[in-house]
Amino acid sequence: MNIMKKTFPFFLLLASFIAIGQTPCLNGMAGDYPCNGYDLQSSILGSTFNADSGNDSWGWTDPQDGSEYALMGVNNGTVFIDISDPINPVYLGKLPTHTTSTSWRDVKVYNNYAFVVSEAGGHGMQVFDLTRLREVANPPETFTEDAHYDGFGSAHNIVINEVTGYAYGVGTSSYSGGAHFVNIQDPLNPVGEGGYSGSGYSHDAQVITYNGPDTDYTGREIYVGSNENQVAIVDVTDKANPILISSATYTNDAYTHQGWFTEDLNYFIVGDELDEQNFGFNTRAIVFDFTDLDNPQFDFDYFGTTTAIDHNGYTKDNKYYLANYTAGMRVLDISDLQNQNISEYGYFDTYPSNNSASFSGAWNVYPYFESGNIVISNYSDGDFFLVKASGVTNEDNEDPVAVCQDITVLLDQSGQATISANYLDGGSTDNEGVISFEIDIDTFSCDDIGENTVILTIADAAGNTATCTAVVSVIDTINPVIVCPVDITVDPGAGNLYYEVPDYFATGEASAVDNCTDPLTILSQDPAAGTLLPDGIYPVTMMAIDEYGNMGTCTFILTIESMLGKTDVELNIGSIVMHPNPSKDMFILSNPQAIALQQVVIYDYTGRLIQTINLSDMGTQKMIDVSQLATAPYMVVIQSEKGQITKLLIKE
Numbered sequence: 001m002n003i004m005k006k007t008f009p010f011f012l013l014l015a016s017f018i019a020i021g022q023t024p025c026l027n028g029m030a031g032d033y034p035c036n037g038y039d040l041q042s043s044i045l046g047s048t049f050n051a052d053s054g055n056d057s058w059g060w061t062d063p064q065d066g067s068e069y070a071l072m073g074v075n076n077g078t079v080f081i082d083i084s085d086p087i088n089p090v091y092l093g094k095l096p097t098h099t100t101s102t103s104w105r106d107v108k109v110y111n112n113y114a115f116v117v118s119e120a121g122g123h124g125m126q127v128f129d130l131t132r133l134r135e136v137a138n139p140p141e142t143f144t145e146d147a148h149y150d151g152f153g154s155a156h157n158i159v160i161n162e163v164t165g166y167a168y169g170v171g172t173s174s175y176s177g178g179a180h181f182v183n184i185q186d187p188l189n190p191v192g193e194g195g196y197s198g199s200g201y202s203h204d205a206q207v208i209t210y211n212g213p214d215t216d217y218t219g220r221e222i223y224v225g226s227n228e229n230q231v232a233i234v235d236v237t238d239k240a241n242p243i244l245i246s247s248a249t250y251t252n253d254a255y256t257h258q259g260w261f262t263e264d265l266n267y268f269i270v271g272d273e274l275d276e277q278n279f280g281f282n283t284r285a286i287v288f289d290f291t292d293l294d295n296p297q298f299d300f301d302y303f304g305t306t307t308a309i310d311h312n313g314y315t316k317d318n319k320y321y322l323a324n325y326t327a328g329m330r331v332l333d334i335s336d337l338q339n340q341n342i343s344e345y346g347y348f349d350t351y352p353s354n355n356s357a358s359f360s361g362a363w364n365v366y367p368y369f370e371s372g373n374i375v376i377s378n379y380s381d382g383d384f385f386l387v388k389a390s391g392v393t394n395e396d397n398e399d400p401v402a403v404c405q406d407i408t409v410l411l412d413q414s415g416q417a418t419i420s421a422n423y424l425d426g427g428s429t430d431n432e433g434v435i436s437f438e439i440d441i442d443t444f445s446c447d448d449i450g451e452n453t454v455i456l457t458i459a460d461a462a463g464n465t466a467t468c469t470a471v472v473s474v475i476d477t478i479n480p481v482i483v484c485p486v487d488i489t490v491d492p493g494a495g496n497l498y499y500e501v502p503d504y505f506a507t508g509e510a511s512a513v514d515n516c517t518d519p520l521t522i523l524s525q526d527p528a529a530g531t532l533l534p535d536g537i538y539p540v541t542m543m544a545i546d547e548y549g550n551m552g553t554c555t556f557i558l559t560i561e562s563m564l565g566k567t568d569v570e571l572n573i574g575s576i577v578m579h580p581n582p583s584k585d586m587f588i589l590s591n592p593q594a595i596a597l598q599q600v601v602i603y604d605y606t607g608r609l610i611q612t613i614n615l616s617d618m619g620t621q622k623m624i625d626v627s628q629l630a631t632a633p634y635m636v637v638i639q640s641e642k643g644q645i646t647k648l649l650i651k652e
Contacts, residue, residue: 022087025390030348037346038329038387041086041373046382048091049079054382056106056157056312057364057375060114060130066463069133070366070375071114073105074382078116078126080133080143086373086386092133093141098123098148103379106157108167113146113187115167117155125149125158125169127187151192152180156203160184163209163420164221166193166239170202177201179223181239196242199225199232204258204312207236211423212265213291217245218410219417222293224268226256231270233293248296250286254278258312260320263422266291267299267337269320271310276357283310283324287337302342304330306355312364319345321374323362326351329376329387348387350378370436370461400430402458404470411476415446415515421456424470430460441472446516448474449548480514480544480552489559492535494643499560501540503529510542510554517546535560535646536607536635561646576638582650585627589638591620596640600624602649603635610634626651 022042025035033040046054051074060069070081070089077097082090097105097120104119109130116126127147156171165185172180175195179202183191202225210222223234223242231248254274261268270286283304289297304310308327313320318335320342328349332342351361360380367374376385405426409417421437428437438457452472459465485504492499504510505523512520522545527533538558545551577590591597597615604610613624615638626634626649634649 032352034349034352035347037390038348039390041386041388042089044089044091044384049074049094049382051075051382053103054377054379055104055363057366057377058107058109059366059369059375060109061369062134068369068371068373071107072377072384073107075103076101078105078107081384083373083386089386090139092136092139093143095126095128095143095145098126104156108158108160110160110162110165110184111187115158115160115184117158117169119154119156122153124153125190127190147188149182149190151182159205159207161207161209161221168205168207168223170205170225179205179225193239196234196236198244199227199247202227206260208261214293217293219412224259226258226270228256229253230256231259233296245293246296248288250298252279260314262315262334262337269313271313273309273311276307276309282306283308283327285310300340305344307357308355309357309359314365314367316367321365321367323365326358326361327355328362329365350376350383350385372461398431399464400428400458400460400466402456402466402468403427404456404468406471408473408475409444411446411474411478411515413478413515417444417474418442424454424456428458444474449476450474476516476548477550478515479550480512480520480546482512482542482544482552482554483510484542484554484556485509487557489561492560492562498532498534501527501529501531501533504542512544512552514546520544520546533560535562535637535644536603537605537648562644576645578636578647578649582652583626584652587624587626589622589624591618594620598639598641601637601639605633
């Protein structure tokens with residue numbers, strides 16, 4: 001911890017904020033606040049921030065020393081609080097709004113930077129370097145933004161996928177209020193990369209790199225939007241071509257507000273912000289089965305113990321942490337969702353006056369600090385609360401128990417695969433239930449196909465660690481990509497009854513590439529190179545197999561058509577025509593130059609002889625009866641003493 005943080009004079013702390021220190025939950029109360037299972041670590045009055053109301057909250061842990069910081073939106077900016085000493089938090093300062101005040105502000109964190117949006121007109125996205133909080137000499141300071149993105153104006157929420165380094169503005173002034181894609185991999189230089197408007201307005205969303213039960217989408221970047229009257233599931237891996245996977249709906253919808261995946265990605269828990277008011281429900285959580293992303297299913301409703309409106313909810317360690325407005329923070333046990341069981345684990349009520357269905361009290365909770373401290377931000381008064389499960393102290397000398405599981409990963413088209421540390425967790429535990437994961441290898445390539453030993457390190461909030469090993473089996477299931485020639489028509493040549501099929505790979509007319517096997521050595525075609533074929537129409541299939549048995553194919557049509565030779569009277573072979581074509585019952589063979597023809601032979605598409613008609617006395621035209629033929633394509637070979645010509649007949 002930074003020495004400066006430990007040595008603030010007492011009078012400076014008093015001047016910086018008015019805070020209430022630790023109050024245990026005893027007999028259902030922590031001071032003035034109803035509670036069950038959660039102690040009040042500290043609180044700060046909203047008036048300290050010179051704000052009229054509060055809204056969203058998030059957290060940042062300094063990777064340099066593990067210090068924890070709370071980030072909270074208020075009507076006129078974003079405030080930053082050092083909670084390294086949770087009993088004596090320090091209000092470090094405020095980043096003022098980019099334009100005007102508003103009740104709606106949202107903040108998220110990526111790579112030691114905070115990203116802030118609001119519904120104030122022209123606000124855009126503020127970027128703030130959180131490492132500046134390490135050396136605040138005279139709190140509270142008024143901060144300035146380090147960068148700004150103006151690709152949109154107002155926005156209701158900001159969503160970040162920390163794996164890919166993309167931010168998603170939702171409820172923005174662009175893309176019909178749908179997702180607005182921003183590349184923040186270089187935080188100080190955010191770049192817009194399009195958006196998605198296909199499912200309408202998104203009030204809130206979660207975006208993950210998927211590794212759940214639906215293996216069709218492993219490694220894909222999946223956007224799940226709470227879109228007023230539906231939950232939209234969208235594949236946003238390709239920012240230029242987002243694809244709607246499916247939508248999920250439920251009965252008695254009033255306003256689909258926000259949702260969050262369970263940690264195993266089997267379920268998605270949704271809150272409807274207006275159903276309590278519109279239908280008279282107690283607090284309702286809607287649970288969807290998301291094991292098949294193409295076909296999400298409503299599973300069941302959970303109804304709470306009060307009539308309060310649900311707002312934002314997040315999952316951690318089989319618990320659902322819900323900002324429940326007038327009912328404060330409610331913590332639900334979701335360990336038995338497979339049996340449609342949810343029960344209330346505990347609560348901390350930041351709005352003790354009532355539990356009515358009104359917009360007062362807890363706006364947001366942030367439960368992801370490794371210390372176990374939980375941030376609660378109040379809407380109506382802008383008050384800040386820091387709570388922790390009762391009986392959990394900050395002193396812990398007990399190591400976690402590391403449990404690994406072996407996994408299989410699939411290489412992508414580029415021959416790469418990336419995993420997260422939690423993929424290898426097979427049920428690791430800790431006495432305080434707060435665990436972080438790290439792995440020594442997270443990226444694999446074609447060179448790693450087979451079994452790879454990976455070390456998983458488990459760390460708890462106190463810095464105690466444990467390790468285990470897992471086997472990551474890397475496999476390649478990607479088929480080679482083959483490019484076929486376009487459909488070809490060839491003449492076997494004067495005097496030749498057969499055409500010799502070439503090796504199309506050897507001629508360069510066909511090609512094949514693979515993500516891992518280079519060069520491809522197993523190449524073939526059907527009919528094989530060197531095959532002698534008479535006039536007709538033939539599908540030619542090109543095939544390539546990589547060293548792991550993955551096969552790619554493509555097919556094109558080879559038409560072999562002998563042209564009638566020129567006679568000493570320069571016969572015009574183009575004058576021989578069939579009409580009508582397609583034909584239903586009859587077609588006319590027209591021979592305006594009265595070329596001496598012998599017969600017409602009709603073959604089906606497989607080369608089987610169907611019909612032979614004598615043409616020795618036809619003159620300039622002949623009616624050919626095809627009424628008995630089945631509907632299909634046929635090869636019609638017109639023969640003379642000098643050669644033959646093949647035409648395609650379509651029988652209707």
